[in-house]
Amino acid sequence: MAKFVDQAEIEVSSGKGGAGCVSFRREKYIPKGGPDGGDGGKGGDVYIITDPNLQTLLDYQYKRHFRAENGKPGGSRNKHGRDGKDILIPVPQGTVVIDVQTEELIVDLVTSNHKFLVVSGGRGGKGNAHFATSTHQTPRFSQPGESGNTKKIKLELKLLADIGLVGFPNAGKSTLISSISASKPKIANYPFTTLVPNLGVVSRGGNRSFVVADIPGIIEGSHEGRGLGDQFLRHIERSAVVLLVVDLSEYAMPPASKAPEVLMNELRAYDISLANRVKAIIGTKCDLLASDEIIATIKAISAGLNLTFFPVSAVQRNGLKELLDFMESEFLKTKDHENRDIWRDI
Numbered sequence: 001m002a003k004f005v006d007q008a009e010i011e012v013s014s015g016k017g018g019a020g021c022v023s024f025r026r027e028k029y030i031p032k033g034g035p036d037g038g039d040g041g042k043g044g045d046v047y048i049i050t051d052p053n054l055q056t057l058l059d060y061q062y063k064r065h066f067r068a069e070n071g072k073p074g075g076s077r078n079k080h081g082r083d084g085k086d087i088l089i090p091v092p093q094g095t096v097v098i099d100v101q102t103e104e105l106i107v108d109l110v111t112s113n114h115k116f117l118v119v120s121g122g123r124g125g126k127g128n129a130h131f132a133t134s135t136h137q138t139p140r141f142s143q144p145g146e147s148g149n150t151k152k153i154k155l156e157l158k159l160l161a162d163i164g165l166v167g168f169p170n171a172g173k174s175t176l177i178s179s180i181s182a183s184k185p186k187i188a189n190y191p192f193t194t195l196v197p198n199l200g201v202v203s204r205g206g207n208r209s210f211v212v213a214d215i216p217g218i219i220e221g222s223h224e225g226r227g228l229g230d231q232f233l234r235h236i237e238r239s240a241v242v243l244l245v246v247d248l249s250e251y252a253m254p255p256a257s258k259a260p261e262v263l264m265n266e267l268r269a270y271d272i273s274l275a276n277r278v279k280a281i282i283g284t285k286c287d288l289l290a291s292d293e294i295i296a297t298i299k300a301i302s303a304g305l306n307l308t309f310f311p312v313s314a315v316q317r318n319g320l321k322e323l324l325d326f327m328e329s330e331f332l333k334t335k336d337h338e339n340r341d342i343w344r345d346i
Contacts, residue, residue, distance in 0.1 A: 043122040
């Protein structure tokens with residue numbers, strides 16, 4: 001499996017246009033033929049294109065400079081120079097392209113095989129045949145080709161998921177996603193087991209399915225970059241539904257009673273629209289010494305936030321059916337009534 005890399009910075013350069021040609025027609029019995037210098041070819045363009053088979057930006061950690069081919073010069077007998085070859089840079093779906101110098105968004109690539117022009121090649125120069133006039137029939141000059149363009153761009157991958165799971169490290173998100181989908185993330189009983197986002201496709205029979213994202217655990221201060229939380233939260237920006245995952249066991253850090261408030265505050269601080277998309281609190285590990293008092297407390301907190309509460313045990317599969325029914329219902333609401341693609345255009 002390829003290493004997951006979700007950010008890269010590269011430099012792209014289009015090709016220079018080929019120079020126009022200075023030439024005169026020279027044939028037998030025509031000693032003083034007119035100008036016949038051809039035009040130079042156009043420099044190659046640089047495109048970015050989404051590839052549905054790619055899942056990472058790993059390749060751009062090693063190769064950072066991309067240059068399209070220059071156009072070829074024009075020739076005699078009005079021969080047009082060959083255009084320079086374009087470059088196609090493949091990226092995963094969900095990649096955002098940002099101008100490094102201005103920090104402005106260039107394009108958000110969310111559809112399959114989306115081809116976008118980043119920098120155009122220089123135009124080829126005109127040959128001297130273009131400059132002949134009735135008073136100047138032997139022009140001995142042509143145009144040089146235009147220079148290409150160079151741009152430094154940042155590539156950022158934002159996962160395309162319908163539902164995002166947010167919780168503290170070791171809250172049970174990975175165990176949950178492995179229980180409801182075919183995803184098999186690394187699972188262990190210590191914090192920060194998950195270091196990269198995971199996607200799981202949840203099949204509900206027939207053609208019904210939705211995609212769930214499990215991002216690495218966030219901590220208090222994540223919206224400011226603490227613990228790389230701001231980078232992790234980026235991967236649920238496109239999710240139309242967000243669910244909080246809270247550890248109900250007595251060994252949870254922080255305690256379950258404090259977790260929902262801290263998680264909501266982090267989401268609000270990072271992007272208020274993310275907090276507005278929270279629909280439920282999932283209480284995990286209810287089979288591991290989760291007291292009735294803790295469950296009652298989280299249930300009350302959920303009600304106060306107008307959220308649905310689901311106590312579950314992913315290991316014993318308790319409560320999963322009710323949770324999956326809810327997840328599918330919320331997903332269908334966004335798909336049918338809100339047009340979930342709106343979140344993918346953010």
